[in-house]
Amino acid sequence: xAAPAPPALPDLTRVTRVDEVGVTxxxxxxxxxxxKKASKVAALRTVLSMIDLTTxxxxxxxxxxxxxxxxxxxLHDALPGLPHVAAVCVYPxxxxxxxxxxxxxxxxxxxxxxxxxxxxxxxEVKLADTRRAVEAGAxxxxxxxxxxxxxxxxxxxxxxxxxxVKEVCGAAHLKVILExxxxxxxxRVRQASVLAMHAGADFIKTSxxxxxxxxxxxxxxxxxxxxxxxxxxxGRRVGMKPAGGISNAxxxxxxxxxxxxxxxxxxxxxxxFRFGASxxxxxxxxxxxxxxxxxxxxxxxFSRD
Amino acid sequence: MAxxxxxxxxxxxxxxxxxxxxxxxxxxxxxxxxxSTDHVAVRERYGLxxxxxxxxxxxxxxxxxxxxxxxxxxxxxxxxxxxxVARAVAAARKAFKGPWGRMKPRERAKYVYRIxxxxxxxxxxxxxxxxxxxxxxxxxxxxxxVPLAAAHFFYYAGWADKLEYAFPGRTPRPLGVAAQVIPWxxxxxxxxxxxxxxxxxxxxxxxxxxxxxxxxxxxLAELIRDADLPPGVVNVLxxxxxTGAALVRHPGVDKVAFTGSTAVGRGIMKALAGTPKxxxxxxxxxxxxxxxxxxxxxxxxxxxxxxxxxNQGHVCCAGSRLLVQEGVADEVVEKLKRRMDTLIVGDPLxxxxxxxxxxxxxxxxxxERYLRIGREEGAEVYQSGQPLPGEGYWCRPTLFSxxxxxxxxxxxxxxxxxxxxxxxxxxxxxxxxANNTPYGLSGGVWTDKGAKVFRMxxxxxxxxxxxxxxxxxxxxxxxxxxxxxxxxREGGLHGLAPYLTLEG
Numbered sequence: 051x052a053a054p055a056p057p058a059l060p061d062l063t064r065v066t067r068v069d070e071v072g073v074t075x076x077x078x079x080x081x082x083x084x085x086k087k088a089s090k091v092a093a094l095r096t097v098l099s100m101i102d103l104t105t106x107x108x109x110x111x112x113x114x115x116x117x118x119x120x121x122x123x124x125l126h127d128a129l130p131g132l133p134h135v136a137a138v139c140v141y142p143x144x145x146x147x148x149x150x151x152x153x154x155x156x157x158x159x160x161x162x163x164x165x166x167x168x169x170x171x172x173x174e175v176k177l178a179d180t181r182r183a184v185e186a187g188a189x190x191x192x193x194x195x196x197x198x199x200x201x202x203x204x205x206x207x208x209x210x211x212x213x214x215v216k217e218v219c220g221a222a223h224l225k226v227i228l229e230x231x232x233x234x235x236x237x238r239v240r241q242a243s244v245l246a247m248h249a250g251a252d253f254i255k256t257s258x259x260x261x262x263x264x265x266x267x268x269x270x271x272x273x274x275x276x277x278x279x280x281x282x283x284x285g286r287r288v289g290m291k292p293a294g295g296i297s298n299a300x301x302x303x304x305x306x307x308x309x310x311x312x313x314x315x316x317x318x319x320x321x322x323f324r325f326g327a328s329x330x331x332x333x334x335x336x337x338x339x340x341x342x343x344x345x346x347x348x349x350x351x352f353s354r355d
Numbered sequence: 356m357a358x359x360x361x362x363x364x365x366x367x368x369x370x371x372x373x374x375x376x377x378x379x380x381x382x383x384x385x386x387x388x389x390x391s392t393d394h395v396a397v398r399e400r401y402g403l404x405x406x407x408x409x410x411x412x413x414x415x416x417x418x419x420x421x422x423x424x425x426x427x428x429x430x431x432x433x434x435x436x437x438x439x440v441a442r443a444v445a446a447a448r449k450a451f452k453g454p455w456g457r458m459k460p461r462e463r464a465k466y467v468y469r470i471x472x473x474x475x476x477x478x479x480x481x482x483x484x485x486x487x488x489x490x491x492x493x494x495x496x497x498x499x500x501v502p503l504a505a506a507h508f509f510y511y512a513g514w515a516d517k518l519e520y521a522f523p524g525r526t527p528r529p530l531g532v533a534a535q536v537i538p539w540x541x542x543x544x545x546x547x548x549x550x551x552x553x554x555x556x557x558x559x560x561x562x563x564x565x566x567x568x569x570x571x572x573x574x575l576a577e578l579i580r581d582a583d584l585p586p587g588v589v590n591v592l593x594x595x596x597x598t599g600a601a602l603v604r605h606p607g608v609d610k611v612a613f614t615g616s617t618a619v620g621r622g623i624m625k626a627l628a629g630t631p632k633x634x635x636x637x638x639x640x641x642x643x644x645x646x647x648x649x650x651x652x653x654x655x656x657x658x659x660x661x662x663x664x665x666n667q668g669h670v671c672c673a674g675s676r677l678l679v680q681e682g683v684a685d686e687v688v689e690k691l692k693r694r695m696d697t698l699i700v701g702d703p704l705x706x707x708x709x710x711x712x713x714x715x716x717x718x719x720x721x722x723e724r725y726l727r728i729g730r731e732e733g734a735e736v737y738q739s740g741q742p743l744p745g746e747g748y749w750c751r752p753t754l755f756s757x758x759x760x761x762x763x764x765x766x767x768x769x770x771x772x773x774x775x776x777x778x779x780x781x782x783x784x785x786x787x788x789a790n791n792t793p794y795g796l797s798g799g800v801w802t803d804k805g806a807k808v809f810r811m812x813x814x815x816x817x818x819x820x821x822x823x824x825x826x827x828x829x830x831x832x833x834x835x836x837x838x839x840x841x842x843x844r845e846g847g848l849h850g851l852a853p854y855l856t857l858e859g
Contacts, residue, residue: 066652066653067649067650067651067652067803068653069651069654069823071654071824072651072653072654072657072658072823073654076654076657082494082706083385083706083707084385084706085385085388086385086388088386089384089386090386092383275653310383315382318383
């Protein structure tokens with residue numbers, strides 16, 4: 051097999067334009083889909099398996115992270131046969147704790163890195179941050195791009211930064227956070243998506259969760275369409291991770307409908323789609339319990355970790 | 356009307372969707388989500404609505420209206436004869452000379468407003484009935500047809516007592532009795548388009564709905580009776596072409612408003628020549644949807660889909676010709692095919708259905724005839740691969756590519772979910788092709804460049820031209836055609852004039 055060509059900065063002026071009105075209309079159509087009965091249960095279970103259970107706070111402690119890992123493996127044992135979540139997402143200092151707690155399981159350890167969330171540190175600091183996370187056992191790295199450099203047109207800087215982080219990641223999967231709430235337009239979202247994918251992103255991700263607006267359906271649709279075009283051009287399937295603001299099951303199902311009708315079944319797997327969320331899981335569990343028993347239970351029946 | 360119960364389907368052999376690498380038909384799918392029909396009672400028989408009440412036809416004629424999604428009858432509907440037309444026109448005249456003509460405009464406005472309000476209150480019932488009788492997906496009847504119909508009544512209610520301001524320095528007066536003949540593609544919405552301005556301007560009306568879709572117009576007649584409009588202000592006469600012909604020819608009619616095919620429109624013009632009757636005609640179309648290489652392509656694809664597959668393509672202003680710039684043609688067509696594969700064709704009452712049933716066996720035959728013509732002309736055919744229901748009238752979304760300006764599928768209106776795709780190199784070539792048609796109802800332009808939008812929208816000779824969108828309707832916007840797409844405008848301030856005399 052020939053060695054893969056080194057990544058090259060694409061010409062962002064040639065990236066397909068985006069019409070915000072059209073995108074918003076299309077996104078609303080997904081929300082008009084009615085998902086009931088068996089298709090709803092299948093969707094809810096799929097959503098659970100795609101969650102990156104996340105804690106990214108200054109007050110995080112090993113105890114808190116261990117609780118979260120426990121939840122990742124035992125979502126709601128009163129309902130037998132549930133999938134576990136895809137990953138637990140923590141700060142680099144908590145990776146080792148999570149790694150130990152999840153040892154011997156399929157749940158991945160994801161770590162934010164590169165001076166999350168602002169990314170306002172020198173490249174060598176970001177690379178060191180990434181290296182530490184990977185060495186501590188992170189399977190996946192969620193990096194942030196330098197939005198300031200991107201907005202002032204230093205695309206080469208952002209491209210090289212992603213490529214350098216990707217190299218440090220080695221076998222770890224790289225998710226590139228565009229922080230779409232700071233990019234200002236859907237054209238910019240599309241350009242940043244193209245840039246990140248060409249630089250080697252395994253996933254593109256909307257947000258840190260620290261900036262509003264975070265994930266919205268129009269933004270995610272634009273990113274999914276960029277992923278599809280990248281697949282058509284290169285044959286490589288890049289994953290998608292909306293994060294921030296997806297806190298209830300109904301909205302998560304709308305995202306799944308959008309994924310289904312935009313990228314189709316090959317992407318409907320935790321390997322290529324994730325929800326970055328902290329409170330989504332319990333609402334999904336409540337809905338699943340309701341589908342099983344016909345009644346809603348008090349939120350107190352579901353563990354808050 | 357053709358009432359064949361042969362279960363015809365358009366799946367003659369074609370180059371069907373090849374092994375789709377994304378296999379939308381596999382894996383997760385949506386469970387059926389049918390809208391309930393419990394709250395919609397369809398009566399076994401419907402009479403004629405004349406002089407404020409339902410009556411039997413003079414000659415006892417009747418026809419069946421079918422559910423096109425099953426091919427089975429929904430109801431038996433009285434068919435109006437010449438004698439019934441005379442009765443209805445007399446009732447309308449009486450109301451015009453009587454209570455309606457004497458009513459203060461401000462009072463008239465309240466009635467028109469009330470119709471819109473009641474339509475909103477009973478929106479679900481009307482949406483379900485529209486989908487049952489016409490085959491259109493409930494998502495469209497619920498989100499487009501019924502709300503827009505109500506919006507037309509609200510909008511024109513506002514004009515009723517302000518007509519002098521619409522035509523400053525003139526003295527607007529109603530014409531008298533309006534004969535209105537409407538098509539089967541938007542039965543309720545077309546009734547609203549016609550009734551709202553006519554009533555707001557102080558006219559009385561005899562309305563003839565299409566023979567395949569009379570039920571919502573008859574339900575609207577019930578609503579109008581419930582709204583306490585004086586008897587005879589609105590009369591509804593179901594029937595086929597003969598009823599319509601008798602109505603427009605009746606000497607007691609002052610004004611004719613027709614929406615339908617160009618052939619019938621031509622006949623009406625002949626029949627009305629030399630009479631003092633005023634008329635407006637809204638006829639066929641073969642609109643070009645022009646996509647430039649600098650357009651937002653993913654959204655343009657949505658617009659193309661909305662332009663041709665909305666309401667199964669039974670839309671006079673459908674974007675039935677796609678003109679795409681050569682540099683992006685392959686990409687656009689590939690995206691389009693992919694998008695077509697995600698369209699859900701089936702039960703019109705299912706909330707997830709994107710494309711419903713073809714309105715009638717006769718229309719399905721017409722569409723299939725054009726599918727044959729396209730193949731004979733050497734077009735490359737693509738049809739998405741959805742499974743179709745076993746009974747009823749259905750047609751898969753279809754593309755014709757590799758077609759020429761001289762092909763019949765490029766020149767003639769098909770009125771189905773069939774898109775003809777051509778390419779162009781320069782804006783001038785796009786304009787020439789877009790305008791090279793006897794029709795001129797609508798058009799679309801897709802580009803990121805403002806200057807190009809203005810150049811193209813000025814150049815396309817059509818009544819409505821959309822930029823970076825398609826099939827957007829609003830009661831405040833005039834609608835109508837150039838050339839053989841008709842004459843006169845409906846909607847907006849322009850839509851008042853055809854129902855008024857402005858002299859003296």
